[in-house]
Amino acid sequence: MALTRRYLHLLRPVFSARLLTTASTSPISIETSLPFTGHNIDPPSRSVQTSPHELLSFFRDMALMRRMEIAADSLYKAKLIRGFCHLYDGQEAVAIGMEAAITRKDCIITAYRDHCLFLGRGGTLLEAFAELMGRKDGCSKGKGGSMHFYKKESGFYGGHGIVGAQIPLGCGLAFAQKYSKDDNVTFMMYGDGAANQGQLFEALNMAALWDLPAILVCENNHYGMGTAEWRAAKSPSYFKRGDYVPGLKVDGMDALAVKQACKFAKEHALKNGPIILEMDTYRYHGHSMSDPGSTYRTRDEISGIRQERDPVERIRKLILAHDLATEKEMKDTEKEIRKEVDEAIAKAKEIPSPDPAELFTNVYVKGLGVEAFGADRKELRAVLP
Amino acid sequence: MAAALLHGVGSTTPLSSVNYNNSRRSLPGYVVHERKRASFLIQCYGSLLPGSKIGINRAAKLSTNAVTTKQDNVTASTTSKPGHELLLFEALREGLEEEMERDPRVCVMGEDVGHYGGSYKVTKGLADKYGDLRVLDTPIAENSFTGMGIGAAMTGLRPIVEGMNMGFLLLAFNQISNNCGMLHYTSGGQFEIPIVIRGPGGVGRQLGAEHSQRLESYFQSIPGIQMVACSTPYNAKGLMKAAIRSDNPVILFEHVLLYNLKERVPDEEYVLNLEEAEMVRMGEHVTILTYSRMRYHVMQAAKTLVNKGYDPEVIDIRSLKPFDLHTIGNSVKKTHRVVIVEECMRTGGIGASLTASINEHFHDYLDAPIVCLSSQDVPTPYAGTLEDWTVVQPAQIVATVEQLCQ
Numbered sequence: 001m002a003l004t005r006r007y008l009h010l011l012r013p014v015f016s017a018r019l020l021t022t023a024s025t026s027p028i029s030i031e032t033s034l035p036f037t038g039h040n041i042d043p044p045s046r047s048v049q050t051s052p053h054e055l056l057s058f059f060r061d062m063a064l065m066r067r068m069e070i071a072a073d074s075l076y077k078a079k080l081i082r083g084f085c086h087l088y089d090g091q092e093a094v095a096i097g098m099e100a101a102i103t104r105k106d107c108i109i110t111a112y113r114d115h116c117l118f119l120g121r122g123g124t125l126l127e128a129f130a131e132l133m134g135r136k137d138g139c140s141k142g143k144g145g146s147m148h149f150y151k152k153e154s155g156f157y158g159g160h161g162i163v164g165a166q167i168p169l170g171c172g173l174a175f176a177q178k179y180s181k182d183d184n185v186t187f188m189m190y191g192d193g194a195a196n197q198g199q200l201f202e203a204l205n206m207a208a209l210w211d212l213p214a215i216l217v218c219e220n221n222h223y224g225m226g227t228a229e230w231r232a233a234k235s236p237s238y239f240k241r242g243d244y245v246p247g248l249k250v251d252g253m254d255a256l257a258v259k260q261a262c263k264f265a266k267e268h269a270l271k272n273g274p275i276i277l278e279m280d281t282y283r284y285h286g287h288s289m290s291d292p293g294s295t296y297r298t299r300d301e302i303s304g305i306r307q308e309r310d311p312v313e314r315i316r317k318l319i320l321a322h323d324l325a326t327e328k329e330m331k332d333t334e335k336e337i338r339k340e341v342d343e344a345i346a347k348a349k350e351i352p353s354p355d356p357a358e359l360f361t362n363v364y365v366k367g368l369g370v371e372a373f374g375a376d377r378k379e380l381r382a383v384l385p
Numbered sequence: 386m387a388a389a390l391l392h393g394v395g396s397t398t399p400l401s402s403v404n405y406n407n408s409r410r411s412l413p414g415y416v417v418h419e420r421k422r423a424s425f426l427i428q429c430y431g432s433l434l435p436g437s438k439i440g441i442n443r444a445a446k447l448s449t450n451a452v453t454t455k456q457d458n459v460t461a462s463t464t465s466k467p468g469h470e471l472l473l474f475e476a477l478r479e480g481l482e483e484e485m486e487r488d489p490r491v492c493v494m495g496e497d498v499g500h501y502g503g504s505y506k507v508t509k510g511l512a513d514k515y516g517d518l519r520v521l522d523t524p525i526a527e528n529s530f531t532g533m534g535i536g537a538a539m540t541g542l543r544p545i546v547e548g549m550n551m552g553f554l555l556l557a558f559n560q561i562s563n564n565c566g567m568l569h570y571t572s573g574g575q576f577e578i579p580i581v582i583r584g585p586g587g588v589g590r591q592l593g594a595e596h597s598q599r600l601e602s603y604f605q606s607i608p609g610i611q612m613v614a615c616s617t618p619y620n621a622k623g624l625m626k627a628a629i630r631s632d633n634p635v636i637l638f639e640h641v642l643l644y645n646l647k648e649r650v651p652d653e654e655y656v657l658n659l660e661e662a663e664m665v666r667m668g669e670h671v672t673i674l675t676y677s678r679m680r681y682h683v684m685q686a687a688k689t690l691v692n693k694g695y696d697p698e699v700i701d702i703r704s705l706k707p708f709d710l711h712t713i714g715n716s717v718k719k720t721h722r723v724v725i726v727e728e729c730m731r732t733g734g735i736g737a738s739l740t741a742s743i744n745e746h747f748h749d750y751l752d753a754p755i756v757c758l759s760s761q762d763v764p765t766p767y768a769g770t771l772e773d774w775t776v777v778q779p780a781q782i783v784a785t786v787e788q789l790c791q
Contacts, residue, residue, distance in 0.1 A: 109536075141573035148571040157539060158572065162563055168529040169564060172536020172544075179492065179518060179542060202529035209524070362574040363609050365632040 023052040032257035041246035044264040048256040052324045059315045062092040065116040076289045088116040090284040093311035095120040097258025109157040109170040110189035112147035121156035125344035135351035142354045164197030171203040174214035185213040185269045193224025211273035215265045218278045225287045239278035252279030253309040468649040476618035480625035494521040495547030531557035538580040551586030552598030565634045566609035581628045583637035594764035599729040612705040614638040614677045618648040623657030640678045662709035668698035671722040686782035721752040731759040
């Protein structure tokens with residue numbers, strides 16, 4: 001470790017990119033903060049294999065996600081983002097840890113708190129901000145909005161507004177993977193609020209019945225909109241709810257624990273069928289930007305978690321403890337990230353709104369439904385109401 | 386435009402070769418395969434074949450199955466073609482099987498479709514042939530297995546979701562409306578949902594209120610879906626195949642009482658146009674628009690009307706969303722009077738939308754207000770006599786036409 005440090009000192013001003021490229025990939029073994037708890041399954045070991053490169057990239061990516069969500073907060077208050085805006089800050093470790101354990105061929109499907117997962121799957125800041133502001137170069141051409149981010153090429157299936165409706169869809173993704181026999185898995189993400197939906201249990205039953213490669217990830221941030229989990233669920237051990245499906249409880253604020261659990265889950269799902277992962281995590285913002293987030297929980301609770309369990313801080317401390325970078329280098333990285341985000345926002349603000357004609361495109365695959373053509377499709381016969 | 390009556394035997398030969406030549410003039414989006422298609426009929430009055438996306442090996446089935454005397458028999462329009470007789474559910478099965486054979490991505494899911502063979506025998510024998518994963522028996526969880534079908538469609542599979550009775554699909558309304566209909570739009574075109582949702586609906590024989598649902602009126606506002614209703618074995622098979630090949634989500638409405646209708650269908654492969662209406666009987670005095678089971682009530686009434694000296698034009702609209710305003714419009718321009726006979730309820734039904742649509746576009750051509758005969762706005766009662774009074778009967782149709790034509 002000392003060698004790496006000396007080597008870094010020899011370089012000219014270290015930009016975070018260079019920091020990453022020069023960092024080694026030699027393995028480091030780190031223990032997770034808490035042991036895993038298993039239900040009907042032996043939990044994986046607490047010690048996780050990682051590398052300096054991975055830790056530095058975790059830091060960078062999580063800081064980027066954090067910065068993006070904070071920027072989205074200000075944009076919403078400036079009325080550039082309208083409607084609903086559900087922010088993910090505090091939960092970044094889940095997105096990052098999951099990405100580290102899987103490939104782009106595996107599918108992820110989630111509900112409306114999807115900005116950071118989109119970024120993790122390879123979405124760009126520009127696409128994200130343009131979509132949030134309803135501009136035409138957004139990832140869904142400005143027609144989806146905050147709750148409808150998708151990226152088909154990277155296996156990110158969105159982005160769904162109705163609580164719990166994405167779970168049967170995820171079951172379908174896993175079914176298609178089993179049908180094409182392609183050794184990939186689907187991560188179906190939902191929250192502690194959605195965990196009480198009937199469709200979850202229907203989907204669980206079907207996934208277990210047909211051994212679908214499905215991993216159900218419950219992002220338990222302890223509040224279903226404004227209702228605390230103990231007021232909504234008789235049994236808040238969401239990982240045990242599967243009964244015949246094994247479950248694992250993971251500290252969702254520790255990116256390394258998440259990575260370990262997802263790797264373990266992927267191996268399990270490919271061999272033995274579905275498994276539930278409960279990520280114990282927390283969101284700093286309210287449910288959405290319309291919710292102050294302080295009427296059902298105390299500010300002390302929020303700042304307490306921020307001090308003790310914040311995912312970005314944890315990685316920062318790990319990096320410093322293992323001498324992978326200096327304080328100053330990490331601060332520089334954060335400054336760079338801030339600049340990157342600001343630039344993306346500035347560029348996104350320049351992008352125009354979608355063309356009015358776009359109102360009617362993509363309703364049907366071939367554009368029918370608005371104009372009825374003659375039998376030979378050559379003349380416009382009538383415009384349908 | 387003399388759209389010929391393609392009902393049953395013998396009339397197809399010359400028209401189909403004409404159609405074939407028309408369609409060969411490379412209409413946008415239509416892919417023509419030369420010699421392999423020699424015996425492939427496009428029975429669509431010269432219209433475009435929807436969703437002809439290839440990528441699957443189509444060479445095999447066609448040449449071995451098709452009757453190759455097609456081209457030789459151009460002049461023999463009076464000799465009856467062989468064809469084969471099928472009941473409507475068998476026609477659906479034949480269409481389904483041909484599509485499953487043709488494209489390995491086509492799969493079926495629903496309750497009792499596999500080992501049991503389908504509650505109306507539409508999928509009988511398919512599980513033995515294609516395996517349990519491809520013809521999937523689901524638990525009784527409509528919301529989830531419809532959602533599962535939609536999720537599978539997002540990745541490129543072409544599932545057919547069967548609702549044992551259409552009414553049960555009300556449980557899956559969220560999935561059908563928000564995910565099935567809207568995902569293509571909200572993802573900016575990234576995901577296509579080539580799913581077919583089908584099942585029997587309509588008023589049966591004393592099945593009770595909950596099992597006599599007509600969902601076409603509930604689903605008609607959902608943007609992004611297409612709805613078709615089949616009424617004869619011939620159009621059932623053609624529409625089934627067209628729906629499977631379409632890249633849009635299609636809801637295919639069948640009727641519980643029509644499954645045992647028998648008709649002769651062509652031996653050759655044929656696909657119908659999803660957006661097109663069918664001219665059942667040409668006439669001069671009044672246009673009667675109908676679909677599904679009411680077609681038969683209308684035809685029965687038509688017999689009586691003809692005896693009384695009237696000449697009704699009967700159109701089976703088939704496409705419930707979008708309406709084929711071209712065929713309908715031409716008919717309205719000819720007859721200037723419209724009667725709509727449907728089985729869904731009066732309030733907010735297909736007839737209501739169709740009335741509004743025709744009034745909007747063809748108001749100048751109407752000599753009288755449009756009359757819409759629909760089922761009563763009541764839950765379908767169990768008692769047989771009451772149930773008969775819920776739906777439109779031929780006598781009412783006759784009386785209405787007489788009054789309209791004065």
